[in-house]
């Protein structure tokens with residue numbers, strides 16, 4: 001009920017002037033217009049081009065930090081600590097919690113709601129949960145655009161918490177400039193998991209729950225890994241193009257008792273400084289925007305193409321395919337020809 005109540009009139013297309021006012025209100029720090037703009041992004045509203053038109057020039061200053069790792073590692077607890085630390089530095093902080101499960105079933109959402117209430121009186125903090133039920137382009141496109149909205153709203157740091165399940169940990173690279181991978185000592189197969197992909201994305205490794213046995217061992221293993229054999233992974237080679245590579249930092253924290261938090265914040269900030277000093281920040285921005293353009297393009301093309309396939313001509317195309325009178329590549333060529341004739345492709 002809460003969820004339904006929170007989503008007002010999303011499909012209605014708004015006037016350009018009203019969108020402009022909405023963005024102005026958001027920039028004054030008001031939460032309702034911010035929430036509504038985020039909903040427009042999340043629901044892929046027809047207003048998006050207009051929203052972006054008025055919003056884009058205000059983006060480009062917020063830092064996006066990704067916090068990823070297995071469920072239960074303590075990411076949300078760490079995020080909570082980060083909010084407090086960053087607030088004490090006077091920074092405005094936004095959090096996007098990406099729940100890979102349905103927004104109606106996840107226990108994580110309940111925790112996020114409690115946190116939201118805790119910070120609800122602080123206008124310098126904004127917390128938002130996002131589901132992953134995007135129709136086109138998946139999670140990362142909408143989430144990426146939500147970071148842009150929060151950036152334009154004037155948040156200094158935007159924290160994106162994602163549970164490292166399947167591809168989501170790699171998608172964080174497309175969103176965040178600085179990525180922390182959170183691990184816990186008892187995950188015995190942790191190192192194996194990292195070899196499968198997490199290793200390459202971490203700028204900072206956090207061994208959380210360091211009150212538990214095995215923390216020192218894990219820190220040592222990670223330090224060994226960071227120092228040996230893994231400096232030639234593609235991301236590092238990429239990093240090395242412009243000056244010396246960033247060697248991931250390894251820290252231990254105990255989030256429930258706020259231990260190690262100063263070091264954690266300092267590590268994230270030192271990576272941000274590294275990005276700025278080395279010129280890599282610009283490179284990351286370029287990648288981010290390139291992906292944004294490609295995402296918009298595939299979303300648009302995908303939508304139009306599926307509309308075409310629903311027309312009688314499109315049905316014929318599919319029928320020829322079923323009858324083996326055409327092959328998928330031949331049919332897709334025809335579909336592209338059809339697409340090029342559509343005026344909407346330029347709208």
Ligand SMILES: Nc1nc2c(ncn2[C@@H]2O[C@H](COP(=O)(O)OP(=O)(O)O)[C@@H](O)[C@H]2O)c(=O)[nH]1
Nearest residue numbers: 071072073074075076077208209210254255256
């Ligand atoms: N013992 C211990 N428990 C922790 C620590 N940090 C978080 N937890 C607990 O671990 C559980 C999962 O934490 P949560 O932040 O929700 O994990 P997430 O799924 O990664 O977001 C919660 O019960 C936390 O209280 C820690 O440093 N030590």
Ligand SMILES: [Mg+2]
Nearest residue numbers: 075076108161
């Ligand atoms: Mg969580």
